[in-house]
Amino acid sequence: xxxxxxxxxxxxxxxxxxxxxxxxxxxxxxxxxxxxxxxxxxxxxxxxxxxxxxxxxxxxxxxxxxxxxxxxxxxxxxxxxxxxxxxxxxxxxxxxxxxxxxxxxxxxxxxxxxxxxxxxxxxxxxxxxxxxxxxxxxxxxxxxxxxxxxxxxxxxxxxxxxxxxxxxxxxxxxxxxxxxxxxxxxxxxxxxxxxxxxxxxxxxxxxxxxxxxxxxxxxxxxxxxxxxxxxxxxxxxxxxxxxxxxxxxxxxxxxxxxxxxxxxxxxxxxxxxxxxxxxxxxxxxxxxxxxxxxxxxxxxxxxxxxxxxxxxxxxxxxxxxxxxxxxxxxxxxxxxxxxxxxxxxxxxxxxxxxxxxxxxxxxxxxxxxxxxxxxxxxxxxxxxxxxxxxxxxxxxxxxxxxxxxxxxxxxxxxxxxxxxxxxxxxxxxxxxxxxxxxxxxxxxxxxxxxxxxx
Amino acid sequence: xxxxxxxxxxxxxxxxxxxxxxxxxxxxxxxxxxxxxxxxxxxxxxxxxxxxxxxxxxxxxxxxxxxxxxxxxxxxxxxxxxxxxxxxxxxxxxxxxxxxxxxxxxxxxxxxxxxxxxxxxxxxxxxxxxxxxxxxxxxxxxxxxxxxxxxxxxxxxxxxxxxxxxxxxxxxxxxxxxxxxxxxxxxxxxxxxxxxxxxxxxxxxxxxxxxxxxxxxxxxxxxxxxxxxxxxxxxxxxxxxxxxxxxxxxxxxxxxxxxxxxxxxxxxxxxxxxxxxxxxxxxxxxxxxxxxxxxxxxxxxxxxxxxxxxxxxxxxxxxxxxxxxxxxxxxxxxxxxxxxxxxxxxxxxxxxxxxxxxxxxxxxxxxxxxxxxxxxxxxxxxxxxxxxxxxxxxxxxxxxxxxxxxxxxxxxxxxxxxxxxxxxxxxxxxxxxxxxxxxxxxxxxxxxxxxxxx
Numbered sequence: 001x002x003x004x005x006x007x008x009x010x011x012x013x014x015x016x017x018x019x020x021x022x023x024x025x026x027x028x029x030x031x032x033x034x035x036x037x038x039x040x041x042x043x044x045x046x047x048x049x050x051x052x053x054x055x056x057x058x059x060x061x062x063x064x065x066x067x068x069x070x071x072x073x074x075x076x077x078x079x080x081x082x083x084x085x086x087x088x089x090x091x092x093x094x095x096x097x098x099x100x101x102x103x104x105x106x107x108x109x110x111x112x113x114x115x116x117x118x119x120x121x122x123x124x125x126x127x128x129x130x131x132x133x134x135x136x137x138x139x140x141x142x143x144x145x146x147x148x149x150x151x152x153x154x155x156x157x158x159x160x161x162x163x164x165x166x167x168x169x170x171x172x173x174x175x176x177x178x179x180x181x182x183x184x185x186x187x188x189x190x191x192x193x194x195x196x197x198x199x200x201x202x203x204x205x206x207x208x209x210x211x212x213x214x215x216x217x218x219x220x221x222x223x224x225x226x227x228x229x230x231x232x233x234x235x236x237x238x239x240x241x242x243x244x245x246x247x248x249x250x251x252x253x254x255x256x257x258x259x260x261x262x263x264x265x266x267x268x269x270x271x272x273x274x275x276x277x278x279x280x281x282x283x284x285x286x287x288x289x290x291x292x293x294x295x296x297x298x299x300x301x302x303x304x305x306x307x308x309x310x311x312x313x314x315x316x317x318x319x320x321x322x323x324x325x326x327x328x329x330x331x332x333x334x335x336x337x338x339x340x341x342x343x344x345x346x347x348x349x350x351x352x353x354x355x356x357x358x359x360x361x362x363x364x365x366x367x368x369x370x371x372x373x374x375x376x377x378x379x380x381x382x383x384x385x386x387x388x389x390x391x392x393x394x395x396x397x398x399x400x401x402x403x404x405x406x407x408x409x410x411x412x413x414x415x416x417x418x419x420x421x422x423x424x425x426x427x428x429x430x431x432x433x434x435x436x437x438x439x440x441x442x443x444x445x446x447x448x449x450x451x452x453x454x
Numbered sequence: 455x456x457x458x459x460x461x462x463x464x465x466x467x468x469x470x471x472x473x474x475x476x477x478x479x480x481x482x483x484x485x486x487x488x489x490x491x492x493x494x495x496x497x498x499x500x501x502x503x504x505x506x507x508x509x510x511x512x513x514x515x516x517x518x519x520x521x522x523x524x525x526x527x528x529x530x531x532x533x534x535x536x537x538x539x540x541x542x543x544x545x546x547x548x549x550x551x552x553x554x555x556x557x558x559x560x561x562x563x564x565x566x567x568x569x570x571x572x573x574x575x576x577x578x579x580x581x582x583x584x585x586x587x588x589x590x591x592x593x594x595x596x597x598x599x600x601x602x603x604x605x606x607x608x609x610x611x612x613x614x615x616x617x618x619x620x621x622x623x624x625x626x627x628x629x630x631x632x633x634x635x636x637x638x639x640x641x642x643x644x645x646x647x648x649x650x651x652x653x654x655x656x657x658x659x660x661x662x663x664x665x666x667x668x669x670x671x672x673x674x675x676x677x678x679x680x681x682x683x684x685x686x687x688x689x690x691x692x693x694x695x696x697x698x699x700x701x702x703x704x705x706x707x708x709x710x711x712x713x714x715x716x717x718x719x720x721x722x723x724x725x726x727x728x729x730x731x732x733x734x735x736x737x738x739x740x741x742x743x744x745x746x747x748x749x750x751x752x753x754x755x756x757x758x759x760x761x762x763x764x765x766x767x768x769x770x771x772x773x774x775x776x777x778x779x780x781x782x783x784x785x786x787x788x789x790x791x792x793x794x795x796x797x798x799x800x801x802x803x804x805x806x807x808x809x810x811x812x813x814x815x816x817x818x819x820x821x822x823x824x825x826x827x828x829x830x831x832x833x834x835x836x837x838x839x840x841x842x843x844x845x846x847x848x849x850x851x852x853x854x855x856x857x858x859x860x861x862x863x864x865x866x867x868x869x870x871x872x873x874x875x876x877x878x879x880x881x882x883x884x885x886x887x888x889x890x891x892x893x894x895x896x897x898x899x900x901x902x903x904x905x906x907x908x
């Protein structure tokens with residue numbers, strides 16, 4: 001029996017646990033799921049063979065270390081900032097490790113030691129980061145293998161509500177951490193490369209500089225730029241690309257409306273509002289508008305943002321009940337972002353029957369034999385229900401498959417890694433196809449940022 | 455002979471040195487001016503009685519400490535962050551101290567020790583902070599002494615170009631540190647109080663929420679909110695005031711145009727632009743606009759900001775030569791704010807004959823015997839030339855007068871102080887009047903933020 005320790009059984013772990021427990025007999029796996037709150041773990045492990053659930057507080061070094069010591073490989077599904085303690089133990093006890101999180105500086109610092117011990121700590125093997133790396137690198141390597149040179153790479157991902165559950169004016173519901181959605185894009189200007197020119201967008205303009213994307217059968221989406229589109233330029237071998245852009249997808253119209261919150265300052269997470277506890281939603285909005293003894297909050301809001309009364313954007317704010325004088329914030333010393341999160345959760349929380357959706361869209365521009373070409377590739381995954389979500393599927397399955405592949409000796413890379421090499425991504429992408437996680441590719445004319453060829 | 459040590463003889467020290475040296479014989483003063491660069495000090499001290507100039511590097515503890523030890527009082531005109539070392543020495547050697555800077559946390563921490571030694575470290579005794587404190591508290595105390603209660607206090611200051619030298623479309627030139635002008639308002643939302651309601655303005659809206667102010671003989675000004683209008687609420691005894699607002703004055707139209715830089719992200723000082731060294735001014739502007747193979751930077755700029763071609767705002771940007779493809783930035787690893795500062799210095803640097811101007815405007819709303827009243831008070835000071843500027847006059851004279859008053863035992867307050875008590879501000883304001891630094895007061899109807907009395 002090979003012993004897998006999964007630490008953290010939160011929202012993203014349903015498919016991960018299902019995949020591994022379904023294979024536990026065939027593959028001779030014993031799976032231990034440790035969490036500080038074992039309720040969800042027990043639910044997910046119910047009636048699964050070779051599986052047990054343990055209470056595991058990662059801040060309790062003794063129980064953490066003994067659980068890790070007894071395992072053959074460790075999957076950390078903890079919040080990103082907590083991986084490092086697990087990683088240090090894995091290094092000490094010579095255990096391989098898998099996470100779906102971005103490689104932190106602390107994690108990267110372990111690279112040489114991990115390598116020296118012949119271990120692999122595979123990170124960024126969820127959906128974004130994860131499937132985006134693998135699906136992009138598969139096409140990029142294929143283009144290179146036939147002699148092409150990449151000149152453009154754009155990549156977009158969105159966690160959205162599925163079309164069948166899409167019943168609000170924003171075409172959006174929270175399918176992951178609401179706070180991260182509210183503060184998305186903050187912390188510095190977005191930076192990307194267009195036709196060889198570096199471009200910068202300040203946060204307060206981010207949601208007004210969107211691109212449109214069409215996915216057959218799913219209609220039109222829009223995307224706003226991620227903070228650093230150049231992050232993987234070197235890792236992907238795209239040092240000579242003229243255009244690099246990574247973005248976040250929303251349904252069309254979301255960004256224009258969201259921009260209103262940004263403009264008013266309602267997404268700010270850097271200071272607390274005085275007496276937030278006793279504010280109504282209306283008071284909260286009014287705090288960002290000039291005082292008037294007579295003018296309504298509604299009119300001041302429309303005037304400040306230049307919103308016509310028959311503009312569809314207006315209905316979006318009314319739908320959120322933003323101007324309600326009776327609904328109270330009830331949060332002590334809250335930041336604007338925290339209050340806005342609460343207001344949005346009233347409207348954007350998934351109902352029990354709602355399904356979520358993950359969309360991904362890549363564009364690859366390349367030159368081959370003196371001609372420019374472009375491949376567009378898109379993926380859509382719809383969730384099954386509130387436990388087996390598209391998010392849990394696209395995060396958990398790559399983690400699970402990678403874990404098994406490492407156990408089975410199919411991954412030779414050592415050290416702190418991300419899934420950008422063929423030996424890692426090819427088997428995983430192939431296995432993901434059996435779960436209908438697939439990309440539709442099409443050859444399109446290369447237009448770059450010069451669509452009229454002027 | 456009483457020995458005064460002035461550390462730092464930069465732009466703001468001309469009137470300070472002139473005032474003290476003019477009185478050096480009558481008042482039996484010996485003035486030592488220390489600076490790491492003695493050129494300006496020598497110029498200002500030329501032919502002055504009882505005055506000598508010494509080379510003083512404040513990072514050289516020995517020379518700093520011996521100079522302080524030999525003096526009776528120390529005036530620090532250093533950059534704000536450097537006062538603390540001087541302050542520690544003054545404490546050790548039991549010397550009084552005067553600065554025109556905001557009280558830092560480190561400085562405040564010395565309060566009890568300074569007090570225990572019977573010393574006074576008088577800070578914030580320039581123009582803003584300084585004359586604003588004194589002139590405001592004089593009116594506030596007068597209102598209180600006759601039984602009135604303050605309900606509104608607004609205070610505005612601007613360092614501008616004098617009308618006779620005001621010859622560009624922005625009606626603005628740099629009369630102090632250009633960098634501080636470019637990054638003004640950054641670092642968090644502006645916060646103030648209007649009719650009992652806390653209001654917050656994010657940086658990217660700051661320059662669109664201005665107030666107008668008229669000063670007889672000088673026309674109309676506008677003001678944008680300072681970051682924290684509530685800073686002196688308690689110190690001024692305004693805990694019950696319904697409206698508190700502190701702002702920065704500009705000529706009308708400046709803020710609307712400046713907002714364009716803010717919107718594009720050109721005032722950002724938090725990251726560096728790639729290859730800034732080899733950029734033209736035009737390239738710099740283009741970095742904040744979408745790529746286009748055909749559209750001009752000018753049209754993209756106008757479109758992004760929705761500027762009509764016959765809008766006066768457009769001429770302001772052309773006047774700055776912002777779209778020049780031949781003028782090079784020539785700054786290595788520069789932030790947007792650093793590049794913008796350079797571009798603006800081309801146009802906004804004072805010529806040798808230019809004069810500067812300091813304007814200040816206070817509004818005091820109060821209730822007395824059941825009725826609401828308002829007093830408006832304004833001050834205008836015009837500089838004489840590029841050495842004897844209005845800035846140097848309004849910063850240096852209060853510092854000089856305070857220094858002499860401390861020496862002459864006219865200030866009883868001990869500890870780390872700011873000039874908000876009668877014993878401090880009354881004699882200083884009276885002396886400033888002899889230099890034509892005066893406020894014009896007028897009683898106006900109290901309107902508050904309900905001008906139509908609805």
